[in-house]
Amino acid sequence: MTDIYLQGWGQSLHFCRYPRGAERNELALARHEHYLASMMGLRSNMRVLDVGCGVGGPAREIIAFTGCHIIGLNFNEHPNPYSMDFVPGDFMHMPFDENQFDAVYVIEAAVHAPSLHDVYLQCYRVLKPGGVFGVYEWALTTKFDPSNGIPALQTSSYAQQALRSADFEVCSADDLAANKDPLGWWNPLSGDVKSARGVYDWLLVVRNTWWGRPTMRPLIKVLEWVGIAPRGTATITEDLLIANDALVAGGREEIFTPMFLMITKKPSL
DSSP states (O other): HHHHHHHHOOHHHHHHHHTTTSOOOOOOHHHHHHHHHHHHHHHHTEEEEEETTTTSSSHHHHHHOOOOEEEEEEOOOOOOSSSSSSEEEOOOSSSSSSEEEEEEEEOOOOOGGHHHHHHHHHHHHEEEEEEEEEEEEEEOTTTTTTSSSOOOOOHHHHHHHHHTTTTOHHHHHHHHGSOOOOOTGGGGTOOOOOGSSHHHHHHHHTTSSSTHHHHHHHHHHHHHHTSSSTHHHHHHHHHHHHHHHHHHHHHHHTTTEEEEEEEEEOOOO
């Protein structure tokens, strides 16, 4: 799965805003990471934990932007291409003592936890008193109708309550997807070729066009058959296409956001 994501999306495995309209995806992703770092007030003398860091793309960008020292925690031991500190571990049972970090952040990773409250408790535990915690959370918006299906995600209100129940002081909470940007966060998944800027972005978008998918499916099967693509790639791709369409629909209907930003603090002693 990680290899497929890296080939299709790049090193920063998250969504972002497009306030400038069509631009290279890597620039928009970097701005999204910079915004989180800015809202948290990250600085060069801070020791920071990236919870669910993936292969380290966002951490590398935030290090370059702020000069802070980041330690990445991730359960997936996929080879990390960057020269950053990486600790394998479960974010439900973080392998750190209490009060270790000046700041902690999570970018679209807590959604994989069986309990938001419990992962927030872990973040609270390892954060120093007075430290800041920032999170881009996947959440259902107030436009979601719970009678129209069974939600597997939590609402933005629930996420805020989970933070407060973990004793965090919520400083700000904002759904960045609610901004009226020229392009929605889901645009790269929509097959909108006109918005692509550069060869890499075009390849990302074209696979989701009405004519790109029929071409991609047999190509992936051939690549898997000759051993270039790992076994199971075709099956996983079909699952990802279903998720892709659901994300686009949820974004257009404004019932789901992958960027509910919450900035909180652990009370000082």
